[in-house]
Amino acid sequence: MSTKSQVLTLLMKKKLTYISGEEMAQQLSLSRTAIWKAINELRKEGHHISSSRNKGYCYDNSDILSAEGIRLALDSKTPTLSITVLNSSESTMKDAKLAAMNGEPDNTLIVADIQEAPKGRFGRPFFSKAGSGIYMSLLLRPNQNFEEMAQYTVITAVAIARAMDNFSKIQTEIKWVNDIYINGKKVCGILSEAMSDVESGQISTVIIGMGINFSVKQDEFPEELRKKASSLFPDKDPTITRNELIGAIWNQFYNILHQLPKQAFLEEYRQKSFVLGKTVSFTQAGIDYEGMATSITDHGELVVTLNDQTEKVLSSGEISLNRINTTT
Template structure:
């Protein structure tokens, strides 16, 4: 761990109490000069650190993304994550794919302050602004069959919804397959991709990525998105940090994984769905269909009853709902 990282971790643990430079030097076995240099570097990065001639230093809560800030929010039941925090990324999904190719370990998390070329499902672009969102991707190495792939995307949606509901006191809903909505507007999109081992027929890597609108003000969205998208804090100042939300999301994710094969999360997913019971339009194999969404099965697939009473089972990888209307 670098000197700067050691100093930041200690300051965060002590916050909001003050700690003197001498105490920090003794605890970390560093010189006072090294402490002073690290604190100045942290201040330049945007961390809010109060200096007092008599008391020492105190860390004030700030919304700078950091490995240290994320780690301090993780519960003991979560695995030891390998975390990278970037100032900017073309795409954290691409970064995670490269990490997989380079042999990075299971539970590798890549977080960026901004994505310069973000893409969602089917390559759709979405809006990104520095300091106002969370853009991250996780590399998992599950060695499971393709039939189990859908569990990860459903688990991720439930984990994000739980974290937002708990920390921000909002009421989230899930649009099949994995968009998180608040008050009828999209606040988060999730994308999952798998890489397979040809010989074993198993999934060797799963990458789960997401873009979360955290503190983007409603009038900052492009005009064509203002009626469709929102953020967790569209008007007021955030009551939590992005580090805290990131940690809470992965705490919830691993809490569900640790309880598998329990399927309670599926019922939670169904209860939060605002698609069930509504009329949906979609295209499958080049043919347009319209019907009522009647169920989400144990594989996370959407079951739609067409007007002729036949059923279509929609897979998240091949279908996008083009329209959702209340059932008349």
């Protein structure tokens, strides 16, 4: 760990509490000069660090993305993550794919302050704003069967919803299969992709990506998105940092991933769905359909009962919901 990283970690642990330069030097086995240089570098990066001749240094509330801040927010039961934080990225999904090809290990997390060319399902663009969002992708090497792939998106949706509910005290909803909504507006999109091993026929790599509107003010969205999109903190200052939310999401994700029974999270996913019981329209194989969303299978598929009472089982990779009748 670099000197700067050690200093930042110690300051964050003592958040809002002063610690003298001498004490820091002793705890980290560093010189006072090394401490002073590291603090100056951190301030240049935007970290708010107060100083007092009599008290020392104090880390103020700073919403700067950092690997150190994310690690401090992770539970002891969460696996050790290999974390890279970028100022900007064309796409963290692309970064994670490159990491996979370069042999990076399981549980590699890539986080960016802004994405220059963010894409969601079916290549749809979404709004990205520096300092106000979370754009990240996690690389996993699960060696599982393909039918288990959809569950990663479902698990991630439940994990994000839990984390947001706990911090904001606002109840989230999930739009099948990969969007998180608050008060009828989208605040997060999730994208999962898999790579297979030809010989074993199993999934060798899974990449889970997400874009979260964290503190984008409502009037900062493009005009065409203001009625459709929002953020976790659209009209007030955040009560948490982005690092804390990121840590909470992955704590919940790994907790669900390792819990027993394995399907327990699906009931929570169903309860949070605002699609079930509503009339939906969709296009499949070039044909338009409309029907009632009646259930979600154990593999995360949406079952729609058409007007003639026949059923369509929809996979997330096959279709996109065109319309949900919220008055039904």
